[in-house]
Amino acid sequence: MSVSDRVTASEGGAMFWDRLWRLSGIGFIIFFMAATMVYGAQPELGSTGDVLTAFYSVGRRPVLIAAILSGMAVLNLLWFAAAIRTTLASAGVDGWGAAVTAASAVLGGMFLLQISIGAALAYSIAGRGEYALTTGLNDIAWAVTVLSSFPRAMLVMAGTFGLWRAGLISRTLFLLGIVAVVAVLLGGITWRATGAWTPDGVYTRFVAPAVGCVWIVAVSWVLLAQRRVTAAAW
Numbered sequence: 001m002s003v004s005d006r007v008t009a010s011e012g013g014a015m016f017w018d019r020l021w022r023l024s025g026i027g028f029i030i031f032f033m034a035a036t037m038v039y040g041a042q043p044e045l046g047s048t049g050d051v052l053t054a055f056y057s058v059g060r061r062p063v064l065i066a067a068i069l070s071g072m073a074v075l076n077l078l079w080f081a082a083a084i085r086t087t088l089a090s091a092g093v094d095g096w097g098a099a100v101t102a103a104s105a106v107l108g109g110m111f112l113l114q115i116s117i118g119a120a121l122a123y124s125i126a127g128r129g130e131y132a133l134t135t136g137l138n139d140i141a142w143a144v145t146v147l148s149s150f151p152r153a154m155l156v157m158a159g160t161f162g163l164w165r166a167g168l169i170s171r172t173l174f175l176l177g178i179v180a181v182v183a184v185l186l187g188g189i190t191w192r193a194t195g196a197w198t199p200d201g202v203y204t205r206f207v208a209p210a211v212g213c214v215w216i217v218a219v220s221w222v223l224l225a226q227r228r229v230t231a232a233a234w
Contacts, residue, residue: 025220031073039066049131056126063122096162149187
């Protein structure tokens, strides 16, 4: 193979990986939605032992399959953040890129904690009849969901401000990104006892995740439009 052939192959490989990782945001959404559909509706806070046993022990297989899909979602989320970081670094605003990396690392860790709780309950804990422990861990999983709103908001904020400072998004998209930051951040105050603003309420289950997914789709579109700029970074 000649030098020119090796250079061409190298550039082709860089473009392949570049496009793959910039699509990882879409990959995250696909795995996240698949895991959500397989997992089903997580039992509410304070559910009885019989309800929790039926969900986690009797129906353990879907929970464990969802844990695998969720793990793949986390991997795609981290690569998505890496693609944003690379794009921002090439544009000279790596400070925001570093914030994206930090937020995604914390968020990924919280997601893995939540996944681990559900998998442990399904694998063995719920089937032992230890209702107090099962109820406590199920409630902790909801608390982790609420508290994950803060690193989620940081990820959206860092990505939005970084892309705007880099001149890669319009003012309109920037303002929509700010709205998304506020909407995601509001998920961290869902501590009411009843209604839509409970940790297991409508806002936590549907609204905040939907806003995050829309933001990821929008940013993925921006990244794909800029993929040739930073192909060499891969």
